Amino acid sequence: MRPENYQSVSQPPSNEFELFYGPNHPGIEGNYALKVRVHGDEVTSARADGGYLHRGFEKLMEGRLWIQNIALVPRICVPDPVPMEVCYSLAVEELGGIEVPLRAQWIRVMQLELSRIAAHLFFFGGHAATTGMYTPMFWGITDRDLILDLFEELSGGRVYHIYNIPGGVRRDLPPGYLERVSKTLDYLESRLPDYDNLLFTNKVFVHRATGIGAMTQEQALEWGVTGPNLRATGLAFDVRRDDPYLVYDQLDFDIPVEAAGDAWARSLVRRSELKESLRILRQVVAKLPHIGGAIRAPIPNPLAWNLPAGDVYTRVESSKGELAYYVVSNGGDKPYRVHVRGPSAMHAVQVLEHLATGARIEDVAQIMFSLDACPPEVDR
Amino acid sequence: MKLAASPPNNVSASLEFLLQEIPGLRTKWAGPRRLRVDLPAETLPALLELLKGRAGYVHLSAISCVDWPTQNEFELVYHLWSYELNVLVMAHIRIPRDPGVYLSVYDLYHPAAFFERDIHEMFGLYFEGSPDMGKFILTEWDGPPPMRKEFDSEAWVMNQFEWQDYRPDWLAEIEAKGGGITTRPQDIRKDGKP
Numbered sequence: 244m245r246p247e248n249y250q251s252v253s254q255p256p257s258n259e260f261e262l263f264y265g266p267n268h269p270g271i272e273g274n275y276a277l278k279v280r281v282h283g284d285e286v287t288s289a290r291a292d293g294g295y296l297h298r299g300f301e302k303l304m305e306g307r308l309w310i311q312n313i314a315l316v317p318r319i320c321v322p323d324p325v326p327m328e329v330c331y332s333l334a335v336e337e338l339g340g341i342e343v344p345l346r347a348q349w350i351r352v353m354q355l356e357l358s359r360i361a362a363h364l365f366f367f368g369g370h371a372a373t374t375g376m377y378t379p380m381f382w383g384i385t386d387r388d389l390i391l392d393l394f395e396e397l398s399g400g401r402v403y404h405i406y407n408i409p410g411g412v413r414r415d416l417p418p419g420y421l422e423r424v425s426k427t428l429d430y431l432e433s434r435l436p437d438y439d440n441l442l443f444t445n446k447v448f449v450h451r452a453t454g455i456g457a458m459t460q461e462q463a464l465e466w467g468v469t470g471p472n473l474r475a476t477g478l479a480f481d482v483r484r485d486d487p488y489l490v491y492d493q494l495d496f497d498i499p500v501e502a503a504g505d506a507w508a509r510s511l512v513r514r515s516e517l518k519e520s521l522r523i524l525r526q527v528v529a530k531l532p533h534i535g536g537a538i539r540a541p542i543p544n545p546l547a548w549n550l551p552a553g554d555v556y557t558r559v560e561s562s563k564g565e566l567a568y569y570v571v572s573n574g575g576d577k578p579y580r581v582h583v584r585g586p587s588a589m590h591a592v593q594v595l596e597h598l599a600t601g602a603r604i605e606d607v608a609q610i611m612f613s614l615d616a617c618p619p620e621v622d623r
Numbered sequence: 624m625k626l627a628a629s630p631p632n633n634v635s636a637s638l639e640f641l642l643q644e645i646p647g648l649r650t651k652w653a654g655p656r657r658l659r660v661d662l663p664a665e666t667l668p669a670l671l672e673l674l675k676g677r678a679g680y681v682h683l684s685a686i687s688c689v690d691w692p693t694q695n696e697f698e699l700v701y702h703l704w705s706y707e708l709n710v711l712v713m714a715h716i717r718i719p720r721d722p723g724v725y726l727s728v729y730d731l732y733h734p735a736a737f738f739e740r741d742i743h744e745m746f747g748l749y750f751e752g753s754p755d756m757g758k759f760i761l762t763e764w765d766g767p768p769p770m771r772k773e774f775d776s777e778a779w780v781m782n783q784f785e786w787q788d789y790r791p792d793w794l795a796e797i798e799a800k801g802g803g804i805t806t807r808p809q810d811i812r813k814d815g816k817p
Contacts, residue, residue: 245763248763292759292762293759293760294759294760294761294762297760297761299769299776301745301770302769302770302774302776303776306776306777337654464681464682464706465681465733466733466734467682467683467732467733467734469682478706480706485706485709486656486709486711554689554700555653556657556684556700556702556711556713558684558711565684567684567685567702569685569687569700569702571689579689580687580689580690582685582687582688584684584685584687584702588737588738588741589734589737592737592759593733593734593736593737621760622760
């Protein structure tokens with residue numbers, strides 16, 4: 244709120260206080276606020292307050308060419324930008340009836356999984372930091388940087404790659420790239436026991452995270468929870484397996500689940516997913532050298548490219564949950580309407596409000612981070 | 624493995640059989656796991672109840688709104704997913720732009736609260752019975768709903784802000800010496816590329 248719009252209100256005498264988590268708070272990956280009312284140290288009600296990162300992407304995209312929007316979409320989620328590019332590209336390809344070459348599909352899977360690992364490393368660090376442990380934060384960010392190095396080599400950008408375009412990917416892998424990916428995977432795999440020792444079997448963390456922000460599977464389904472947060476309540480659903488896209492149906496991976504539905508379970512699910520992503524990447528690295536051919540399908544002149552009228556709903560599994568794009572074309576050279584359905588739109592608003600109510604002050608930050616919400620997905 | 628054009632016959636047949644209960648409904652398979660449904664606006668609650676109660680459609684993935692000013696209509700699309708059938712149903716309805724009021728489906732699907740609030744804020748469409756139609760993202764915005772097609776962001780910016788030519792003295796001094804953000808001939812590479 245702008246200062247000139249603030250008006251003080253006199254409240255009746257009460258033992259309740261209003262506390263503001265955010266809009267600048269390390270408990271969430273971006274600018275986002277949670278207003279809580281507390282009685283003693285117990286939260287009696289919570290209200291999410293978004294809009295601090297609203298940049299009007301959906302409106303901006305209506306005014307730009309199909310190809311130009313590729314530079315906009317990764318900005319909708321900073322920690323995990325690749326699913327945004329891929330999901331938008333899949334929608335445009337489906338509208339235009341473009342068949343993506345096999346090699347490009349495998350490269351996309353590699354990128355998606357690298358991005359998932361980077362996002363999960365970011366998550367562990369942040370979640371640990373909300374329980375007062377700062378070393379995992381430094382470790383997570385340092386190891387994430389190795390993946391950003393790989394992205395930089397591939398696309399020129401560390402965070403926003405703008406590498407996937409409708410029809411395929413922008414350029415082929417540099418020479419020796421897969422060996423370097425392999426080396427990074429070796430290193431990350433060797434780090435897993437260290438992470439277990441530091442965090443996941445650490446009694447301080449286990450005690451701090453167990454039973455915090457717990458929800459049952461019924462509640463999760465009622466509130467629209469998806470992704471790792473849903474799998475932490477025991478439902479083995481993954482868009483990659485159950486609504487497959489790209490070449491995920493040719494890959495061998497498990498879907499880790501936990502039963503407890505609390506912050507600890509959410510953390511454990513992501514830890515197991517890290518392992519599964521490494522497993523997928525090993526298969527991709529082994530397979531890619533044997534897949535030749537083009538890296539993108541020929542598309543018409545992108546500056547004068549009219550897509551047939553129609554609408555399409557594409558979904559991918561991002562590190563946060565179910566990410567979907569609803570794209571409508573009216574036969575023009577620009578999207579008529581793009582609706583971004585970010586998983587955090589559920590997690591950071593109603594799920595967070597429900598879970599924070601009844602919690603204690605010291606647990607609110609942990610509940611916020613354990614849902615791994617990405618505020619720009621809410622604000623768009 | 625090549626995906627089939629539609630889900631296994633028993634799934635698609637049973638789903639289409641179930642949907643026959645709703646009058647005035649048209650179905651079309653838009654992909655292997657995408658069923659497009661067009662129906663009159665007044666029968667949507669009945670469809671949602673049917674899908675949730677008898678086909679396991681417990682997940683409301685999103686509600687999308689599309690503005691069609693030439694037809695003076697809003698199109699609402701309800702994307703529903705069944706964890707049992709693994710088929711997405713996209714229910715399309717059209718409602719008049721004026722007065723722009725529709726029913727909330729919050730009592731069936733709690734995620735609707737967020738999407739309805741968002742559509743209300745961005746398109747000015749009111750949902751009766753939604754738990755909160757207050758502002759969320761555009762807290763201090765008092766202009767027209769910005770996602771409507773007639774709202775021109777560029778015209779609004781031109782009208783709202785004064786453009787200033789940013790040429791401070793220090794930059795003029797640097798430019799006088801041949802610096803600044805201009806490209807000098809000696810900076811151009813030999814192959815002619817910048």
